[in-house]
Each structure stands twice: as structure tokens, then as C-alpha cells.
Amino acid sequence: MSLKELKFCPYCGGAFEQREVVGRRRHVCTACEEVYYQNPVPAATALVVNSCGELLLGKRSVEPALGEWCLPGGFVEIDESMEQAALRELREETGLYADSGQFVGCFYQNSMYYGGVIIFGYRVDVVRGEPLAGDDMQALQFFSFDKLPPVAFESHRKLIELFRQQLAASL
Numbered sequence: 135m136s137l138k139e140l141k142f143c144p145y146c147g148g149a150f151e152q153r154e155v156v157g158r159r160r161h162v163c164t165a166c167e168e169v170y171y172q173n174p175v176p177a178a179t180a181l182v183v184n185s186c187g188e189l190l191l192g193k194r195s196v197e198p199a200l201g202e203w204c205l206p207g208g209f210v211e212i213d214e215s216m217e218q219a220a221l222r223e224l225r226e227e228t229g230l231y232a233d234s235g236q237f238v239g240c241f242y243q244n245s246m247y248y249g250g251v252i253i254f255g256y257r258v259d260v261v262r263g264e265p266l267a268g269d270d271m272q273a274l275q276f277f278s279f280d281k282l283p284p285v286a287f288e289s290h291r292k293l294i295e296l297f298r299q300q301l302a303a304s305l
């Protein structure tokens with residue numbers, strides 16, 4: 135699967151044509167004249183460390199990157215903040231609960247599936263729950279930073295490296 139090209143206007147079902155609008159070629163509906171702006175999709179991840187200083191990763195049970203390790207996370211819903219999304223995804227994918235998250239950083243990633251994704255990372259201190267693989271995950275494991283498995287998604291690798299540096303600087 136790859137990024138699907140929109141053929142029809144999502145508002146009225148009219149046919150799109152490509153027109154120059156605000157500096158680049160965009161989809162414009164030939165029926166209702168609506169311009170369909172395409173933007174990166176925001177996603178949020180949770181960076182959780184245990185008492186040994188190890189990082190929680192999940193093994194994916196769905197595409198993309200089926201069977202590979204990554205941070206717990208997912209797309210931000212329309213009525214959520216990035217932080218709320220990170221906490222919700224953590225809950226859904228790992229069964230771990232937290233009250234808040236601390237912003238670590240964010241990275242843009244080009245995605246075959248979604249065009250562009252902006253991944254936000256939050257450091258999360260778990261207050262409740264035991265790790266149990268849920269949505270989109272087939273396994274969960276804590277890894278020490280010097281023995282991480284290959285991690286799917288460039289943005290996750292960058293977040294983990296940034297987080298590692300922040301942890302080292304705070305010691």
C-alpha cells in the first residue's frame with residue numbers, strides 16, 4: 135500500500151483538478167471550488183523508562199513495519215492535544231496509565247502511507263498498570279539504551295536518540 139491519490143472532492147464528490155493556489159499546485163474541486171489542502175498528520179509517542187533506566191518498546195502487529203519495534207504511539211484524534219494522544223495510545227497499546235507527559239521533541243517524517251507525519255514524543259511517568267501488549271502491538275519489552283533492537287521509523291529513532299541525550303544531560 136502507498137499514499138492514495140484523491141480523485142474526488144470529499145465535500146461534494148466533484149472531480150478535482152490541479153491548480154496553482156497559494157504557491158503550489160493543489161487539488162481544487164471543479165464543482166464547489168473548494169481547495170483541498172494536504173498537510174502532515176500529527177502523531178504522538180510515549181517514552182517510558184523503568185526503574186533500571188530501560189526504554190519501553192512495542193513490537194508491531196500491524197503494517198507498516200509489522201514485526202518491528204517502535205515506541206508506543208499513534209495518530210492524534212481531532213479533539214486531543216499531542217500529550218493526550220500520547221497518553222491514550224500508551225494506555226491502548228500497553229495498558230499503562232499516566233497523568234501527564236513531558237515534551238521531548240518532534241520530528242517530521244515522510245511517510246509512504248500518509249504523505250507526511252509529524253511525530254511528537256512525550257516522556258511519560260507511569261502511575262498505574264502492568265505492561266500488556268494491546269492495540270497494534272504483539273509484544274512489549276524494556277531495553278537498555280545501549281542494547282536497543284533495530285527500531286522502525288526514522289522519527290522514532292531520532293526521538294529515542296534525543297531522549298537518551300536529555301536523560302544523560304539530566305544525570
Ligand SMILES: [Zn+2]
Pocket residue numbers: 143144145146147148163164165166167168
Ligand atoms: Zn467539491
